[in-house]
Amino acid sequence: MEGSPPLKVLLADDEQLTLDVLGASLTAQGLDVVLASTSADAIRAVEASPFDAVVTDVVFDGTSEGEQILAATRKLRPDTVCLLMTGYPRVEAAVQAMKVGAVDYLQKPVDPELLGATIQRAVREQRLSSEELPYQDLVDILSGLVAKSIERVDPYTAGHGERTRKYCKMVAEDFGLDRKTIEHLELGAIAHDYGKIFLDDLGFLTKKGPLTPAERREMQRHPLVGAERLGEHPQLKRVVQYVVEHHERWDGLGYPFRLRGEEISRPGRILCVVEVFDSLTTRRSYKGAWSLQKTIDFFESQSGRAFAPDIIDTFLRLLEVHGEEWLMAPRADLAAAGLLVPAERGATEPPQPGATPSPDPGPAQAATVRP
Numbered sequence: 002m003e004g005s006p007p008l009k010v011l012l013a014d015d016e017q018l019t020l021d022v023l024g025a026s027l028t029a030q031g032l033d034v035v036l037a038s039t040s041a042d043a044i045r046a047v048e049a050s051p052f053d054a055v056v057t058d059v060v061f062d063g064t065s066e067g068e069q070i071l072a073a074t075r076k077l078r079p080d081t082v083c084l085l086m087t088g089y090p091r092v093e094a095a096v097q098a099m100k101v102g103a104v105d106y107l108q109k110p111v112d113p114e115l116l117g118a119t120i121q122r123a124v125r126e127q128r129l130s131s132e133e134l135p136y137q138d139l140v141d142i143l144s145g146l147v148a149k150s151i152e153r154v155d156p157y158t159a160g161h162g163e164r165t166r167k168y169c170k171m172v173a174e175d176f177g178l179d180r181k182t183i184e185h186l187e188l189g190a191i192a193h194d195y196g197k198i199f200l201d202d203l204g205f206l207t208k209k210g211p212l213t214p215a216e217r218r219e220m221q222r223h224p225l226v227g228a229e230r231l232g233e234h235p236q237l238k239r240v241v242q243y244v245v246e247h248h249e250r251w252d253g254l255g256y257p258f259r260l261r262g263e264e265i266s267r268p269g270r271i272l273c274v275v276e277v278f279d280s281l282t283t284r285r286s287y288k289g290a291w292s293l294q295k296t297i298d299f300f301e302s303q304s305g306r307a308f309a310p311d312i313i314d315t316f317l318r319l320l321e322v323h324g325e326e327w328l329m330a331p332r333a334d335l336a337a338a339g340l341l342v343p344a345e346r347g348a349t350e351p352p353q354p355g356a357t358p359s360p361d362p363g364p365a366q367a368a369t370v371r372p
């Protein structure tokens with residue numbers, strides 16, 4: 002609260018010495034303090050002007066008039082932070098404080114420095130909680146929840162959605178795509194594997210060996226299942242489109258619709274490249290993390306085959322600048338999720354000849370590590 006006017010505090014207690022000592026200290030701490038030695042004075046002060054905080058003793062001359070002060074404050078000035086000073090032991094004091102609507106309590110004798118810090122903190126928290134949630138924060142919070150839900154069924158994808166979102170945004174900005182399209186692409190990047198949550202058999206996510214045809218069919222359902230589950234809200238139409246497209250290939254050999262070339266939207270083509278990059282450079286149950294050079298070689302070999310050449314050109318240019326940083330990012334996220342083991346550091350595996358560069362478990366090589 003630096004630079005803002007001093008917090009206005011009403012301090013109520015029937016002990017004059019307490020008022021004088023605490024009042025002087027709070028004033029010295031930069032607060033604007035009004036003192037009241039009776040509950041009637043305190044209530045009059047609250048009626049007369051607003052306070053950031055009201056701090057009151059519970060017992061005035063043997064009666065619980067402190068509660069009346071807090072009740073009046075809650076009624077007249079509902080945004081005011083209320084704090085209680087009490088001689089009661091800990092548990093009773095906490096219960097009492099909640100009963101009378103105080104956000105916190107301090108046991109008497111009250112340390113003036115602690116009181117000042119408690120007022121500052123309580124007012125700061127109160128202001129934060131009463132502020133309107135910015136739209137972007139709301140999007141970020143909900144996106145995080147979606148990403149965490151996907152990670153719940155596939156822990157190896159820890160951070161995958163957020164990283165894909167970040168890199169997609171950078172590629173899209175490089176192409177000069179408009180803000181709205183980029184926002185839709187970001188949401189598509191977060192939600193691209195949403196369908197995994199709803200598949201009947203998730204065994205393929207952790208399987209080491211090659212998938213059976215049935216497992217492969219199950220795996221390949223996830224783009225369409227995700228699209229169905231995301232629903233038909235008109236604002237999500239393009240997001241759903243990108244989710245559907247994220248395993249299509251430039252040469253028409255992808256899924257679910259075998260779209261070819263520019264039949265795949267440009268944001269969809271960006272997502273295809275970025276998502277595979279992050280998957281290849283992350284350890285999964287069926288493969289180790291690829292090195293940056295192997296990944297670059299792979300993308301160069303797949304330009305015009307799996308991936309759109311213009312997207313590859315842009316992406317490889319970004320990799321020259323951010324490649325090392327992006328390569329390390331999954332490890333940090335896996336470590337945070339408790340999934341990084343020493344044995345995998347530096348583990349790399351080459352692309353399989355003729356394999357679809359799918360991030361999903363394709364024909365697998367022997368995994369070097371398992372969770």
Ligand SMILES: [Fe+2]
Nearest residue numbers: 193194248361
């Ligand atoms: Fe996917």
